[in-house]
Amino acid sequence: AQSVTQLDSQVPVFEEAPVELRCNYSSSVSVYLFWYVQYPNQGLQLLLKYLSGSTLVKGINGFEAEFNKSQTSFHLRKPSVHISDTAEYFCAVSERVDSSYKLIFGSGTRLLVRP
Amino acid sequence: DAGITQSPRHKVTETGTPVTLRCHQTENHRYMYWYRQDPGHGLRLIHYSYGVKDTDKGEVSDGYSVSRSKTEDFLLTLESATSSQTSVYFCATKQGTSPGNTEAFFGQGTRLTVV
Numbered sequence: 340a341q342s343v344t345q346l347d348s349q350v351p352v353f354e355e356a357p358v359e360l361r362c363n364y365s366s367s368v369s370v371y372l373f374w375y376v377q378y379p380n381q382g383l384q385l386l387l388k389y390l391s392g393s394t395l396v397k398g399i400n401g402f403e404a405e406f407n408k409s410q411t412s413f414h415l416r417k418p419s420v421h422i423s424d425t426a427e428y429f430c431a432v433s434e435r436v437d438s439s440y441k442l443i444f445g446s447g448t449r450l451l452v453r454p
Numbered sequence: 455d456a457g458i459t460q461s462p463r464h465k466v467t468e469t470g471t472p473v474t475l476r477c478h479q480t481e482n483h484r485y486m487y488w489y490r491q492d493p494g495h496g497l498r499l500i501h502y503s504y505g506v507k508d509t510d511k512g513e514v515s516d517g518y519s520v521s522r523s524k525t526e527d528f529l530l531t532l533e534s535a536t537s538s539q540t541s542v543y544f545c546a547t548k549q550g551t552s553p554g555n556t557e558a559f560f561g562q563g564t565r566l567t568v569v
Binding site: 436443446 | 458485487489494495496497498499502504508510512513544546548553554555557558560561562563
């Protein structure tokens with residue numbers, strides 16, 4: 340079964356500084372990877388996804404992620420964060436089970452942007 | 455945004471009572487998922503459905519059952535609520551076309567407290 344590991348439970352960073360949120364997944368023949376964001380008291384929304392092709396994926400709000408097959412990683416980055424980026428970020432992998440698909444999430448990383 | 459409605463949004467119940475949470479969608483999505491969100495654990499999959507009357511277990515299915523008698527509704531039942539089931543529950547949906555690589559849409563969540 341697939342699993343997703345987010346190594347950092349919380350990442351504090353100052354406004355306008357760069358940030359990287361780490362995600363590692365268990366190996367599979369083919370994999371679909373996602374990053375979701377959850378703002379306080381809301382559901383999750385998609386930031387970006389990797390399906391195939393270019394290993395650098397761009398998403399909304401200036402975020403991007405790089406897929407690294409050899410390291411089984413899909414780290415999320417932003418070159419300059421804003422206060423409004425304060426939220427919880429979840430990495431997820433789509434796992435095929437017979438003819439259906441599960442969506443498995445990591446434990447989340449809380450990004451805290453300080454002025 | 456996908457039309458996903460969870461009800462109730464908040465519920466307090468007593469230990470040992472049955473509880474049913476409802477997820478209703480208006481997007482005609484084939485896939486529906488139930489997750490629970492707990493601090494330090496991220497989102498954990500309880501059950502999911504890949505069509506009417508087609509359901510399967512997730513990683514934390516003990517003590518929960520589901521039913522899907524029509525496309526738009528996915529019910530989660532706690533057969534005999536326990537304090538360990540106090541959590542925030544999220545429903546998500548996905549379209550059936552290329553379900554492995556498409557975006558999941560989330561409801562606003564149901565906060566359940568078992569006393």
